[in-house]
Amino acid sequence: MPAFSPPRPARRRLLRRLAAASLLPWLGGCQNQAPLAVASHAWPGYEMMFLAKSEGWLPSEAIRLFETSSASQSIAALAQGQVQAAALTLDEVLRARAEGQALTVVLVFDISAGADVVLARPAIRRLADLRGKVIGAETSALGALVLTKVLNLAGLQASDVEIRQISMEGHLDAWRSGQLDALVCYEPTASRVLAAGAHRLIDSRQFPETIFDVLAIRQDAAERHAEAVKTLIGAHFRGLRQLRQNPQDTAYRIGSHLGLPGDDALQAFHGLHLPGLAQNKSLLAASGRLAAAGRELSSLMLAGGLLSKADDLHGLISDAYLPDSESP
The missing domain is CATH 3.40.190.10 (Periplasmic binding protein-like II)
Structure with missing residues (x-):
């Protein structure tokens, strides 16, 4: 599927709120739960997961999505073992890895192209x-x-x-x-x-393919939750197909979660490139762009004092959880 290209008119606004849901209701017991727990804050590139949840595409016994107020809260939940995966930017993944969290990127949600x-x-x-x-x-x-x-x-x-x-x-x-x-x-x-x-x-159009929003999972949980990860990724691509084929209806469905009217929800994707399955396979290949971006970002962040130590990048990316082909 070709990457979705949202309308170009300038956004009147992006979000009226960040996710306000607290982690507290589920912190106490999620460590021992069987479902894959995924943390995400409100951001258009992550919305296909929440669309999948609202449409009933995600089996509740296998996958649970939890909204956080920020990427920092998602990273903290990962560090404390409260979730096994999170929606983050690639540089945030590198920071978390520098702090001892063994994370692997398994999906690219979006690439900043002016956002x-x-x-x-x-x-x-x-x-x-x-x-x-x-x-x-x-x-x-x-x-x-x-x-x-x-x-x-x-x-x-x-x-x-x-x-x-x-x-x-x-x-x-x-x-x-x-x-x-x-x-x-x-x-x-x-x-x-x-x-x-x-x-x-x-x-970010002047420094393209630098800011990636990705799905990262703890390496010790990836194999254990392999089928759930594949299901979640498949649902994301299903959402992208729906957005491409019926943008207005899908935008209204997304808007109900973001708290935006449908037109504003659609324009919220302006400045973001949403790679489909084929581009994800290319990005996540061993010699693909994401591996190169990881090396470049790691060096840049280390030189700028944004990383406490160099990342050997071992296990940073994996294409093993991508579907073989688009579902009809």
């Missing part, structure tokens, strides 16, 4: 103009990776700018207060900052 952005004041027109400027970013999260990549492209060192750590919730207020010259962010904040006078300096 992650650096916004700037009107006077800043080129990357080189960032020298000496104040840049806001979530330096403990994905923003740190984007910032490192942008500084490399600009030929700047971290010491050439003033980096101000600001959580996503504080980005708009920090921008409006005039304390920032540039900002690393993503939707829905990006649209609000643009409306407040910023312009798009650079986005």
